[in-house]
Ligand SMILES: Nc1ncnc2c1ncn2[C@@H]1O[C@H](COP(=O)(O)OP(=O)(O)OP(=O)(O)O)[C@@H](O)[C@H]1O
């Protein structure tokens with residue numbers, strides 16, 4: 001097809017967007033055809049989310065340079081309402097549902113089904129049920145989002161988008177927090193929408209998804225457009241091909257080579273049982289036994305709801321659950337951990353899967369976040385925090401981990417998702433633990449940075465630390481772990497050494513039903 | 517030059533509020549025909565507003581942690597009344613009364629901290645209750661007034677340091693010495709902080725800004741010291757200055773202070789980082805109680821009596837000072853220096869309007885508008901910067 005006769009629905013021309021101290025986008029061009037699934041790829045902080053925020057009017061006309069042409073005419077959105085009026089709807093990287101109000105209310109928030117300002121509940125619930133069935137979600141629209149899992153919440157977000165007139169649907173990392181099944185379902189939906197004539201723009205770091213679902217891919221690097229690849233073109237577009245565009249070179253391996261020297265047992269838990277904090281009869285973790293050794297990387301595989309995060313958090317100073325029982329041994333001796341401070345004192349560290357609400361103080365700087373779990377290490381003999389020592393430590397991690405930010409005084413809330421994750425990791429590595437529990441450490445992180453994080457895990461293990469990795473990506477677990485436990489319905493159902501670890505084997509344990 | 521404008525852009529808020537203060541001072545200086553900055557007015561500005569500054573120091577910490585304290589005005593009346601009774605009725609010596617007042621402040625803080633931190637009742641409710649409880653107790657204690665306090669006690673608010681060092685021309689030597697020490701301490705601490713950063717290869721503010729900032733602050737200290745030296749140093753100035761230095765240090769350089777910001781910014785994340793959030797909350801209120809006691813001592817000494825109606829609306833003055841000074845309503849953000857400038861803005865307004873003999877009803881209206889305007893400017897400039 002020549003440029004002339006392709007049916008372009010949307011064109012962004014020469015977009016430049018600056019934040020104080022950061023040039024997020026520089027002369028970016030994007031051309032999207034009607035009725036295609038257009039993927040946008042790039043490393044963390046490349047500017048993908050920013051570009052979509054410009055498109056959807058989150059950053060209003062005038063706050064950026066360049067032109068947006070939609071349906072053949074230039075547009076100047078002053079806000080998200082303007083773009084929605086034209087049929088451009090964005091689903092943001094972070095879920096934006098309000099947990100306390102019902103799904104139906106969430107769906108129609110801001111464009112309520114009402115007559116003269118009075119809500120029509122029947123109409124609201126019927127319309128919500130229709131939309132939910134369109135996205136294949138069989139839930140009662142009157143329950144609240146907090147009662148369903150992330151996968152389903154993401155579907156509610158899509159239903160919410162569909163409640164408006166949508167011509168172009170933008171999804172910013174919709175599958176980052178989803179397991180394989182949920183992701184597959186969501187991608188299926190996108191294909192359906194495309195067949196109905198909708199245009200979709202999807203941002204994702206899961207390149208496998210992109211090669212399977214997208215028609216074309218635009219690659220962005222350091223705020224600039226690098227190329228647009230056609231997946232139906234003559235030349236086949238592989239994941240490696242996309243990576244080459246993203247990082248500017250080809251990545252030989254996805255996982256660093258691992259040479260394990262495994263020492264003595266560092267942590268062992270026996271008979272660990274945890275109950276649900278509200279529904280206190282429900283057993284969430286069921287007599288789990290687990291151990292890790294010095295220099296060992298142990299994986300924890302399981303489906304959503306298997307109890308992995310709950311196991312980790314209950315261990316980490318009883319941060320989750322009630323009725324916790326069982327024994328914990330550190331270096332062979334039984335220890336008692338009642339609070340997070342106890343856990344830190346015993347050399348445990350836990351990086352959460354939910355970095356925004358549990359892992360970071362978004363309004364503080366990189367420096368203050370990194371030092372926050374180990375301020376004691378920065379004190380002098382009088383108990384005074386040495387400011388310049390703190391700044392130097394933060395600066396070191398910024399360089400070592402490649403956190404993309406102008407200085408360590410940048411506010412964490414303004415970093416891109418992947419860079420926030422690196423701040424979380426820095427924070428806990430700085431606390432210098434013996435046992436590091438990483439919960440979904442590469443969620444929302446680009447391939448290059450993933451490699452860096454795997455390398456880091458390797459280095460920590462080589463330094464004699466015990467590392468536990470919780471992940472929903474099986475290839476990742478198989479790539480970095482020496483031994484993998486599989487969990488299902490709160491029980492540890494299997495233990496697989498590296499040599500025998502395959503996705504099929506793990507999946508078998510992960511789906512094992514309760515026999516009792 | 518570009519570097520400098522960019523730096524100023526990023527720190528606009530901090531400089532903006534200082535400029536606002538200077539502008540208001542200049543405005544009233546002109547309107548009052550130069551009477552605002554008359555030495556005796558400068559001294560009474562400090563003496564009249566000492567209570568706001570003392571309370572605002574505690575209030576910043578409360579607000580940064582995401583709470584609020586509505587009870588401080590009543591607590592001032594309650595503790596002030598108790599101290600007055602100790603001295604006037606029981607004839608106890610004033611140092612004992614002051615010490616016991618401070619202890620009483622700690623106990624009040626423990627009471628409120630207990631309900632907020634350990635029972636988990638929102639601070640708004642706990643301190644609203646406290647506002648009623650302690651006002652009631654104050655009335656029970658002193659019914660209306662308890663006068664007849666020792667002169668030495670009253671000097672805490674109204675007194676000045678004696679001129680031990682004699683005079684330099686017509687300037688008081690002690691005051692000049694304090695001014696010089698203040699200048700030297702400021703420059704030295706700034707210089708040391710800068711050297712530390714450079715040593716570790718970290719970003720520092722541009723040299724131009726650094727110099728200008730130092731010159732301006734030294735100049736300001738100099739001007740204030742000069743005015744005061746025409747009289748003598750008020751004792752409350754030393755109290756307030758000491759508290760500012762101590763608590764700025766606590767907030768920036770101690771683990772407790774940093775935990776306050778962490779808790780206010782994201783309570784859950786702080787918990788998972790090993791911050792004992794309950795202990796932090798509790799200590800914040802204990803501290804607020806202590807500072808309310810200091811304010812009570814100053815207020816009672818200034819009135820020369822314990823009054824059941826003392827401290828009316830003090831909580832709002834302190835809260836307003838914090839918000840004018842850039843504290844965030846949602847918590848996590850706020851500085852003592854900002855709150856102090858906020859308190860000064862309110863104080864200068866009060867004083868200037870009084871000199872101009874503006875009706876007190878209008879004074880309130882104007883102060884309310886200034887509060888609204890200051891916070892509105894902050895909100896709008898933040899939004900502009902986010903989308904810039
Ligand atoms: N509000 C803001 N203020 C200042 N800088 C910002 C702001 N928002 C984004 N940035 C910066 O702009 C750059 C691009 O960020 P963006 O969020 O678009 O990245 P991204 O490609 O979506 O990354 P990720 O894959 O990690 O989500 C980053 O360097 C980021 O720090």
Ligand SMILES: [Mg+2]
Nearest residue numbers: 048049093417
């Ligand atoms: Mg993004």
